[in-house]
Every structure is written in C-alpha cells, then in structure tokens.
Amino acid sequence: MGQSDAVTIIQEALLTVIQVAAPVLAAGLFTGILVSIIQAATQVNEQSLGFIAKIVTIFLAIILFGPWMLNKLMDFTLTLYDYMSMAVR
Numbered sequence: 001m002g003q004s005d006a007v008t009i010i011q012e013a014l015l016t017v018i019q020v021a022a023p024v025l026a027a028g029l030f031t032g033i034l035v036s037i038i039q040a041a042t043q044v045n046e047q048s049l050g051f052i053a054k055i056v057t058i059f060l061a062i063i064l065f066g067p068w069m070l071n072k073l074m075d076f077t078l079t080l081y082d083y084m085s086m087a088v089r
Contacts, residue, residue, distance in 0.1 A: 009083060016076045020069045027061035028054050 035050040062069075 005083065005087075009080065012076060012079065016072055020072050023065040023069070024058055024061045027057045031057040 031054050032050060035053050039045060039049065
C-alpha cells in the first residue's frame with residue numbers, strides 16, 4: 001500500500017463522514033433558522049423552544065435517515081477491508 005492508497009482511503013473517509021452527518025446537520029440547521037424567524041416575528045425569546053424543536057427534528061432525521069447512514073458506513077467498512085486484504089498480498 002503506497003501513499004496514493006492512503007490518500008484515497010482518507011478522502012473516502014472524509015467524504016463518508018460528510019455524507020453521513022449532512023442530513024442530521026441540515027435538519028438541525030433548517031429547524032434553527034425556522035424557529036429563529038418565528039421567534040423574531042412574534043418577539044418570543046424563549047431558548048427552550050428552539051432547543052426542543054431541534055432535538056425533536058434531529059431525532060426524527062436519525063430515525064428517517066438511519067438505515068441509509070448505516071448502509072453508507074457499512075459500505076465504507078467493506079471497502080476498507082478490501083484495501084486491507086489487497087495490502088496483505
């Protein structure tokens with residue numbers, strides 16, 4: 001296994017982390033923006049309102065995207081095992 005193989009593995013790892021984290025982070029981001037707009041329009045400055053909304057949204061995003069996220073991580077793990085088996089030869 002050379003330097004180019006190591007760089008490829010690191011690139012795939014970073015891409016996998018971004019892909020797996022993106023749905024949950026995006027859900028939290030959009031919920032936070034939406035709650036902020038509503039709070040600004042109604043002048044309600046209750047911090048727990050935004051916190052609870054984000055927690056529920058993130059929980060739902062994990063339930064919705066969980067199987068896909070698990071498949072992505074399993075595919076990366078299998079790819080990593082393939083790289084290891086090639087390095088042994």
